[in-house]
Amino acid sequence: VLQTHNGSLTGRTPPDAWLALGHAANSVFVLPPGRRWRALRRLGTEHLLSARRLDGDRLRPLLRGAVADLARRVSKEMMAAAGTVEVGRAAFAAVMELQWRAMFSAGLGDDDSAAARELHDAAREAVALSLERNVSDFIPALAAADLQGIRRGFGRRVAMVYQRIDEQVERRMRGRREASGGSGEKDLLDVMLDMTSEQGKDDGDVTVDRDVIRTFLTDIFLATVDTIVSTIEWAMAELLQHPDTMSKLQEELRSVLGSKAQHLEYSDVDRLPYLRAVIRETLRLHPVVPLVPNVAEATVEIHGHAVPKGCTVLVNLWAVHRDAAVWGPEPDRFVPERFLLRPPEETGFLGTTGFEFIPFSAGRRVCLGLQLATRMVHAMLGSLLLRFDWTLPREVKENGGVDMSESLGLTMVMATPLRAVAKSVSV
Numbered sequence: 001v002l003q004t005h006n007g008s009l010t011g012r013t014p015p016d017a018w019l020a021l022g023h024a025a026n027s028v029f030v031l032p033p034g035r036r037w038r039a040l041r042r043l044g045t046e047h048l049l050s051a052r053r054l055d056g057d058r059l060r061p062l063l064r065g066a067v068a069d070l071a072r073r074v075s076k077e078m079m080a081a082a083g084t085v086e087v088g089r090a091a092f093a094a095v096m097e098l099q100w101r102a103m104f105s106a107g108l109g110d111d112d113s114a115a116a117r118e119l120h121d122a123a124r125e126a127v128a129l130s131l132e133r134n135v136s137d138f139i140p141a142l143a144a145a146d147l148q149g150i151r152r153g154f155g156r157r158v159a160m161v162y163q164r165i166d167e168q169v170e171r172r173m174r175g176r177r178e179a180s181g182g183s184g185e186k187d188l189l190d191v192m193l194d195m196t197s198e199q200g201k202d203d204g205d206v207t208v209d210r211d212v213i214r215t216f217l218t219d220i221f222l223a224t225v226d227t228i229v230s231t232i233e234w235a236m237a238e239l240l241q242h243p244d245t246m247s248k249l250q251e252e253l254r255s256v257l258g259s260k261a262q263h264l265e266y267s268d269v270d271r272l273p274y275l276r277a278v279i280r281e282t283l284r285l286h287p288v289v290p291l292v293p294n295v296a297e298a299t300v301e302i303h304g305h306a307v308p309k310g311c312t313v314l315v316n317l318w319a320v321h322r323d324a325a326v327w328g329p330e331p332d333r334f335v336p337e338r339f340l341l342r343p344p345e346e347t348g349f350l351g352t353t354g355f356e357f358i359p360f361s362a363g364r365r366v367c368l369g370l371q372l373a374t375r376m377v378h379a380m381l382g383s384l385l386l387r388f389d390w391t392l393p394r395e396v397k398e399n400g401g402v403d404m405s406e407s408l409g410l411t412m413v414m415a416t417p418l419r420a421v422a423k424s425v426s427v
């Protein structure tokens with residue numbers, strides 16, 4: 001599905017919620033694999049999400065700043081709540097700020113301002129609503145009634161994100177009228193605005209208008225927040241449940257980077273094999289997108305079975321990652337060491353040779369944010385463990401440890417937000 005027949009199996013069916021405000025019509029997540037989808041993917045990669053951009057002069061300092069921002073937020077939460085930190089909340093705010101700055105070269109503003117809180121809530125609730133099981137998706141005849149109100153609710157939250165994006169667009173357009181030219185690397189918004197005035201620049205017939213701009217930027221924004229944060233939360237949860245693994249990782253970080261180091265960057269990761277193994281093992285057991293639905297664009301035959309045009313073939317990443325024939329007799333156990341033993345070509349992120357480890361999926365629709373996600377998850381998780389020592393709150397320990405249950409929708413997030421007690425490591 002992801003290799004031999006990938007060309008015919010890359011269609012998507014938009015969830016009903018995404019029909020609100022016409023979002024699905026321009027959404028890179030659900031567009032059919034035609035010119036518009038290709039143009040959006042190329043735009044995202046070329047101007048924001050490629051390794052070259054992320055390691056370049058404009059974005060690299062932003063990524064570094066986001067890691068420091070996370071540590072600052074953890075320290076602030078520690079002080080406000082006697083050491084207890086809601087790990088996901090701190091990471092959420094830092095990642096939102098990062099993505100906003102990356103897209104608009106402007107911050108979200110003071111965290112405590114009503115406007116920032118409103119956007120935080122809108123993003124969090126939009127993602128949560130899009131994850132909810134919706135009867136409209138299973139019984140299309142009932143979709144018009146929107147019985148659970150999910151489409152309306154999603155639409156209200158996304159309208160709020162659109163509004164904040166529109167404000168940035170207006171501000172930028174005013175700025176461009178006043179100051180002509182401008183030097184330095186353009187951000188994604190600048191590139192998209194250039195394209196609105198140069199119709200035809202992109203492949204002949206893909207018009208970039210205000211709808212396309214706000215949908216694409218909303219998609220990138222929401223995709224960043226949920227996935228990176230959830231992976232960091234799962235990794236911390238596993239480490240808190242496996243204190244020996246956490247100590248081993250902290251030893252690696254502190255001995256390789258030195259006891260005075262405050263943060264780590266993605267360029268340090270080559271020297272940190274155990275950190276790499278911990279993150280791979282986390283993504284193996286907790287792939288944030290566990291099921292990838294592929295709609296057949298034409299009738300295809302797979303292993304002697306005809307898959308008619310229009311049918312959906314689900315690729316179950318969760319099951320692929322727990323195959324005992326590949327991962328040994330205890331595939332459900334969190335054992336990062338298993339990645340230290342495997343050859344590098346089996347542990348890459350871009351669709352491994354045997355398709356045994358594919359947390360970002362593979363093929364034509366492979367995750368667009370892979371480079372950003374791998375940079376941020378390594379740098380943020382590594383820095384959290386370098387800067388702080390972590391234990392479980394007493395009441396969580398007394399209740400048998402972390403609640404590892406999953407809330408399953410389009411993505412697989414922790415059902416109960418992770419809380420942990422942090423203590424600064426003195427340097």
Ligand code: HEM
Nearest residue numbers: 029223224227228231288289359360361365367368369373
């Ligand atoms: C640990 C973090 C992440 C994981 C595990 C992950 C995983 C995935 C998976 C499995 C898919 C489905 C691919 C398919 O349909 O075959 C996907 C799609 C996508 N991801 Fe991610 N993702 C992550 C982070 C991100 C980030 C940070 C962004 C945004 C910058 C992003 C943007 C996208 C987009 C736009 C698509 C749709 C691509 C398309 O349909 O063409 N992802 N991701």
